Amino acid sequence: MRRRRLAHLPTRPTWRCQSCGIAWPCSAAKLSLLGEYRGKRSALVTYLLVLRDEAAAQHGTTAADLDDRFVTWARSR
Numbered sequence: 073m074r075r076r077r078l079a080h081l082p083t084r085p086t087w088r089c090q091s092c093g094i095a096w097p098c099s100a101a102k103l104s105l106l107g108e109y110r111g112k113r114s115a116l117v118t119y120l121l122v123l124r125d126e127a128a129a130q131h132g133t134t135a136a137d138l139d140d141r142f143v144t145w146a147r148s149r
């Protein structure tokens with residue numbers, strides 16, 4: 073039996089998780105991205121920077137305002 077569950081991906085233009093409904097990236101999304109990009113941290117950061125810029129444009133805010141939410145968690149560990 074297969075049940076289709078929504079992946080923890082952002083909806084646009086609200087940038088909420090399509091599965092949890094909270095501000096993306098949720099914890100599940102972060103875990104999944106860290107797994108997907110294991111050993112490729114710089115590629116993950118690059119991907120998040122693209123999403124951050126897209127979200128900033130849609131929110132009418134600056135990229136710097138969204139840096140903590142989108143990118144900082146992936147930079148260090």
Ligand SMILES: [Zn+2]
Binds near residue numbers: 080091093
């Ligand atoms: Zn989620």
